[in-house]
Amino acid sequence: MSVNRYDRVPIGAKFTEDGYLEDSPVLTRTGVFVYRDGNGKERRELRLPEDVFKADSLATYRNKPITKGHPGKVNAGNLKAHQIGTVTSEGRQDGGNVVSDIVIHDPRVVKQDGWKELSVGYAVDLIEEPGEYNGERYDARQTNIRVNHIAVVPIGRAGNARLNLDAADAATPIDDEDLPVMEKVRLDSGLEYDAAPEVANAYRKTRQDLDDANTKLSAEKARADAAEAAKKEAEDKAEKIKQDAVDQARARLELEAVCKEQGVEIKQDATDRQLKEAVTLKLIPGMKFDGQDDAYVNASYDIAMKNADKRRDDAANQRKKATPIRQDGAATKTAGASSARQKMAARMRGEKVEGDQ
Template identity: 55%
Template sequence: MVMRYDRAPLKATRTDEGYLVDTPVLTRTGVFEYRDGGGNIRREFRPPEEVFNADSMASLRGKPITDGHPGKVTAKNVRQHMVGTALSGGRQDGENMVGDIHIFDTGPVDAGNKELSLGYELELDETPGVSPQGERYDAVQRNIRYNHLAVVKRGRAGNARLNLDAADAVTKTEEEDDMSMVKIRLDSGLSYDAAPEVANELERLRAEVKTATTKADTEAARADTEKARADNAEAGIAKAREDAQGAALARVKLEAAATQHKVDFKADTADRALREGIIKAIRGDSFDLTGKSDGYVEAAFDLAVSDAQARQDALAAQRREMGGSQKPGTAGKERADGAEPPVSARSARQAYLSNLTKGGE
């Protein structure tokens, strides 16, 4: 829904209390001109079937009369803007719509606001065409629902004005006749009449906001991208450092195993070549690794080293049990490796056999 304001003059009478009572023309059918923030003219058609629609005219009953257009009038702001009320719904009078009104606060009328302008919501049919009177239009106003009636200096409908007696009437100045109101539409969907300088300032501010928003969005996107890059780079460095440390440790262990099994190597000897040399040193040259995958070689290496270590552990245990590691003259003394002296040859043999069994599992 959008908001529109149209204007119409009063043949008003004053009550004993000083109130103004009138049945003026409030609006009419036809093509109305509006201006956007850029000063471009937009022509909108109000066909009779919309202006004189029963529901549309009934929506005027009881609506407030305001001093100028304050925007959309609601229960929250009506007290500060209301100067009167529409006593009836609208009625058709030829090509015009009339209605009964009552103005309590005549100050705005006495100050020169003697024309009328309706504030209403509508749906725009963006279909251009030509009216029965031959006037071209850009869109059609439909489903009109009235929100308020304003007293203004100059109305859009042209014939919508208070029907004042000659003594009350005021001749409009040339400045008022030349005054052109501009239609501005807010983001809420409501449209308002405003002076051209107000509309231009609004458009300037909108352009500044749009530019600032675009710049802020661009900077935010750039900051997010740079942060993501920094986070990824930091994670990559940490991973590379971790991988390098792991690879270095694995190489040290591999070289230690090669040294233990008397396998010759150089600093640039490949890891696979070292593993193959260690496997053959443990298993013998007959152990064929030709055409085997790196995974196979790594598994064969781990198994060979494990078997070799198990045999070494079994032999070391046997020597401890049999006292073979003691030097002459050390019997009965504490051993260098902290082990207890052997109990008997039988128990040493049992320990040896037990270790052999474990090594073969």
């Protein structure tokens, strides 16, 4: 996971004849650093020497802007509004610290405001593996450290990152007890800000209100989706009922057509089963249906109809063989019983049958 961090340290320096402040201060160190997340919870993150002094990381200090306080991530689009100086060299190891050469072009933050400590704004990748380092507990390890800017601040996080000012150049000392206790606020973008407690609390409340609103929105969407699904299910059921009714009506028409063909009386209140039993008994006398289920009746009806169709087709074939050949050489066409019954059923359903006018 890649996030942004801001560590702080004090400044040691000299003013040039142009009024610029030049220095080679400590910018950060190795060890365990304490942060607070967006909910105010404390996190302890480790910066090992192999990560802090990695050549790729030290190279990212060069030409980075120096700002008054942490404005968030600095880039070409907002540089002009925040830059008061520049880091002029790559970072280099000095014991357990990182030092670099800097120049502050607008030193009013030091002379007038009395801010004399430094804070590194950087992005890191976090390895969420807790442990202990030199007797200090930590929650995660920072790796792949990329510097974005250096901020001049009232109080630094690193504890030893400050401008190397002598008593004559330094502004009136500020009692640490009078300085506000700053809290670290992490935004969704991964950037972090030092903020006064009231600002941090207001931000956390706003985030909580937003989370609550999103939760309610998700619940409403779930209810709307459920209602839409129920509506779709009801529509599908209605369509199925409609289709089933159409299928049943067609099946009834076909059954009544068979009854007429077989000379079975169709009573107004007769059920499909009763008609099928009557047709089956007409074709297969002696069948018994008492105590039998619908599946038995349906199977018996199907067998009776197949036998009837076969008998009629056989009779038709015999008639066809006996049909004299016309003088033009074409035989007289005789439709089979099955085909005739299918055409009659189609006419009962109102469908157009080939050969009809």
